[in-house]
Amino acid sequence: MISYSLPNERPNDFSRVIPIVRDIIESVKARGDNALYELTEKLDKVKINNIKVSEEELKTQASKLDPKVKQAIDVAYEQLKAFHEMLVPPNIGGGYQGISFGVVWKSIEKIGIYVPSGRYSYPSTLLMAGIPAKVAKVKEIYVASPPTQEGSVNPALAYVAIKLGVNDVYKVGGAQAIAALAYGTESVRKVYKIVGPGNVYVQAAKFLVSNVVGIDGIEGPTELVIIADETAKPEHVALDMKAQAEHGPDTYIVLLSNDDELLKKVEEKIKDDKKIYYIIKTKSIDEAIEIANKIAPEHLSLYIKDAYTLMDKIVNAGAISLGNTPPAIIDYVAGPNHILPTNGWARIRGGVTVYDFIKPTMYANVRDINKQLLDASISLANYEGFIIHGKSIGARYE
Numbered sequence: 001m002i003s004y005s006l007p008n009e010r011p012n013d014f015s016r017v018i019p020i021v022r023d024i025i026e027s028v029k030a031r032g033d034n035a036l037y038e039l040t041e042k043l044d045k046v047k048i049n050n051i052k053v054s055e056e057e058l059k060t061q062a063s064k065l066d067p068k069v070k071q072a073i074d075v076a077y078e079q080l081k082a083f084h085e086m087l088v089p090p091n092i093g094g095g096y097q098g099i100s101f102g103v104v105w106k107s108i109e110k111i112g113i114y115v116p117s118g119r120y121s122y123p124s125t126l127l128m129a130g131i132p133a134k135v136a137k138v139k140e141i142y143v144a145s146p147p148t149q150e151g152s153v154n155p156a157l158a159y160v161a162i163k164l165g166v167n168d169v170y171k172v173g174g175a176q177a178i179a180a181l182a183y184g185t186e187s188v189r190k191v192y193k194i195v196g197p198g199n200v201y202v203q204a205a206k207f208l209v210s211n212v213v214g215i216d217g218i219e220g221p222t223e224l225v226i227i228a229d230e231t232a233k234p235e236h237v238a239l240d241m242k243a244q245a246e247h248g249p250d251t252y253i254v255l256l257s258n259d260d261e262l263l264k265k266v267e268e269k270i271k272d273d274k275k276i277y278y279i280i281k282t283k284s285i286d287e288a289i290e291i292a293n294k295i296a297p298e299h300l301s302l303y304i305k306d307a308y309t310l311m312d313k314i315v316n317a318g319a320i321s322l323g324n325t326p327p328a329i330i331d332y333v334a335g336p337n338h339i340l341p342t343n344g345w346a347r348i349r350g351g352v353t354v355y356d357f358i359k360p361t362m363y364a365n366v367r368d369i370n371k372q373l374l375d376a377s378i379s380l381a382n383y384e385g386f387i388i389h390g391k392s393i394g395a396r397y398e
């Protein structure tokens, strides 16, 4: 199905599930593991015998993995690691007006990673979050992901978990997994920050627990905006729209184009899908860019002439695929993360990087403060009424 105007609300808006998710969180807080067993049976239709996956179960499951998939994971791992290593910031020290100052980057000690698995499994997500966490030297990494239908852990997830050397894997998913990581249960370790994408229940849970645990933002159901001109290939545009629509009915897929011919050809290829796609004819590529910036999509594809030049005009997008690069290559192996902001969060952040796992700890050491700075600090303290602040400064340097 095709809509020729944008929706008032994003199809992946999670506010509608907040009441149910609040109840789930409360029951995990109150009843710990018991709530996890019950909710997994109710929501995942699976009876699990344990929550924390044992070393042996992890190894057994990983051993079932097709060697070709293992090899694919190993290849992707190297490419993603190279991308994240490029971003590691240096500790910086300097000084000015008699004060030496600087920043030392400290790793967050305990991280929870949520790996979705519902309609599809997403072991690639553990690569996407686990690699920057390891590059950032996070010491404790705890992974939660829904159980398989057999009540175990996905073989590829098990292989990646062993490869990364994560501390624990819990076979629970949804809002209940987020609550468990936020508050801790008998089996699940309480963490300092939760990183990871997931459906509306998972994102609503991250939003609701963000008063007791750090979160990386909102990375909900997939969004794709394609800006295409007459140089775009209709079959590739249609394929990319259908590809990202695979993630579920609440994905948000938009095509913006100034070219009637292209729009007509793409429409032909997608109009019979049950999924609602949004197709907007724009007066120009500039207008398309303006609309895309307002949407602030998770994925943005620029299938236009001078994509690199026009990329400068893009201010709100999680990840941009240029030229004829499919977003799906970013989903798996390109290097940039596929854990990307949705629901407008691309206005304030990009995809997950090492920066999600480190903190800039700043320091200052007064060597020989100059009079101007000294007077300014005391005047400001007094102006704000913090008299003792002022005295604590004066006592040292006046």
Ligand SMILES: NC(=O)c1ccc[n+]([C@@H]2O[C@H](COP(=O)([O-])OP(=O)(O)OC[C@H]3O[C@@H](n4cnc5c(N)ncnc54)[C@H](O)[C@@H]3O)[C@@H](O)[C@H]2O)c1
Pocket: 020, 039, 040, 043, 044, 115, 116, 117, 118, 119, 120, 122, 125, 146, 172, 173, 174, 175, 197, 198, 199, 200, 201, 202, 218, 219, 220, 221, 222, 247, 248, 251, 298, 338, 339, 340, 341, 342
């Ligand atoms: N933005 C990103 O970076 C990004 C990356 C990868 C995937 N995704 C998105 O992640 C999502 C994965 O969703 P999924 O559902 O396949 O897996 P999921 O792991 O996010 O959710 C499955 C869990 O949802 C819970 N659940 C299902 N129905 C429920 C209900 N009615 N009430 C309460 N809880 C319920 C179940 O407990 C289950 O474990 C997709 O929307 C995909 O687009 C986003």
Ligand SMILES: N[C@H](CO)Cc1c[nH]c[nH+]1
Pocket: 122, 124, 125, 221, 222, 223, 244, 298, 331, 338, 339, 340
């Ligand atoms: N496109 C998804 C992010 O919205 C990421 C993904 C994982 N596996 C396949 N695709």
Ligand SMILES: [Zn+2]
Pocket: 222, 243, 244, 247, 328, 331
């Ligand atoms: Zn995808």
